[in-house]
Amino acid sequence: IAGITQAPTSQILAAGRRMTLRCTQDMRHNAMYWYRQDLGLGLRLIHYSNTAGTTGKGEVPDGYSVSRANTDDFPLTLASAVPSQTSVYFCASSPDGTSGQETQYFGPGTRLLVL
Amino acid sequence: GQNIDQPTEMTATEGAIVQINCTYQTSGFNGLFWYQQHAGEAPTFLSYNVLDGLEEKGRFSSFLSRSKGYSYLLLKELQMKDSASYLCAVREGDYKLSFGAGTTVTVRA
Numbered sequence: 001i002a003g004i005t006q007a008p009t010s011q012i013l014a015a016g017r018r019m020t021l022r023c024t025q026d027m028r029h030n031a032m033y034w035y036r037q038d039l040g041l042g043l044r045l046i047h048y049s050n051t052a053g054t055t056g057k058g059e060v061p062d063g064y065s066v067s068r069a070n071t072d073d074f075p076l077t078l079a080s081a082v083p084s085q086t087s088v089y090f091c092a093s094s095p096d097g098t099s100g101q102e103t104q105y106f107g108p109g110t111r112l113l114v115l
Numbered sequence: 116g117q118n119i120d121q122p123t124e125m126t127a128t129e130g131a132i133v134q135i136n137c138t139y140q141t142s143g144f145n146g147l148f149w150y151q152q153h154a155g156e157a158p159t160f161l162s163y164n165v166l167d168g169l170e171e172k173g174r175f176s177s178f179l180s181r182s183k184g185y186s187y188l189l190l191k192e193l194q195m196k197d198s199a200s201y202l203c204a205v206r207e208g209d210y211k212l213s214f215g216a217g218t219t220v221t222v223r224a
Contacts, residue, residue: 035214042119042202042216043158058211090157103148104212106157 002026004107006091012113013081021076021110023091031094032074033104034058034066036087043090049074081114088112119215121203126221127193135188135218137203145206149177149188152200152217161201162188190220198222 004025013019025032030051035043035058045058049068063085065077074093078085088111092104118140127133139147146165150158164170164179164186176189190197200217207213 040123040216043204043214045211045213048211059213103160103163106159108157 004091004093004105006089006107006110008110009108010111010113012115013078015081015083015114017081019078019081019112021078021089021091021112023074023076023107024072025074025091025093025105025107026072027093027095027105028071029093029095029105030071031096032068033092033094034064034074034076035090035092036060036085037090037109038087046076046089081112083114086112086114119203119205119213121201121215121218123216124219124221126223129193129195129222129224131193133190133193133220135190135201135203135220137186137188137215139184139186139203139205139215141184141205141207141213143207144181147177147179147186148204148206148212149175149186150202150204152202154199158202193222195222195224 007022033048034046037043044060046064047066049055052068052071055066088109090109091107094102094104121137148163149161151161152158162177169178174191179186200219202217203215204212
């Protein structure tokens with residue numbers, strides 16, 4: 001693996017179902033992020049983690065939860081999916097999370113359709 | 116919070132120059148990023164500005180004026196492969212990034 005991987009690539013989900021989107025990075029980055037991208041709204045931060053064992057809420061956290069048990073993995077869980085959670089989900093990571101000039105590296109995205 | 120504005124769409128001819136403007140309002144500022152995103156793909160880093168002035172990187176340049184809350188991305192000698200969305204993102208004091216909605220650039224032959 002090189003960089004960030006996400007799974008699944010795409011998913012169709014019935015409303016009310018539980019779903020976990022997976023994200024793994026092999027760059028030993030401390031900080032990881034989950035965004036959703038919707039047409040006309042740009043990328044919006046859902047949750048983040050500055051280091052393993054800690055998480056924080058972003059701009060649109062409702063309906064989502066995350067965990068960071070180790071450095072490499074940062075899964076995003078939808079406890080009970082609703083149609084408004086239809087979106088493209090991007091996972092990202094950065095080396096530190098508290099350094100001004102470091103950039104974030106993005107995974108390929110998961111396209112989720114909730115019916 | 117952030118208020119980041121950029122044009123929705125721009126069209127230009129191959130070989131031409133296009134300037135994408137971004138204005139922002141923020142309670143704290145820790146740098147401005149530009150990302151490129153091709154359709155169906157992940158955003159990729161293009162440039163970073165934290166001090167006023169111009170940063171040049173080959174065909175791409177980015178400018179920042181902190182007092183005006185203004186940045187632009189300049190794409191020179193446009194190529195067909197430059198057709199993409201360009202995202203302006205501002206980092207606040209808490210080091211989180213806030214993104215604009217993106218500008219879709221279409222390059223025509």
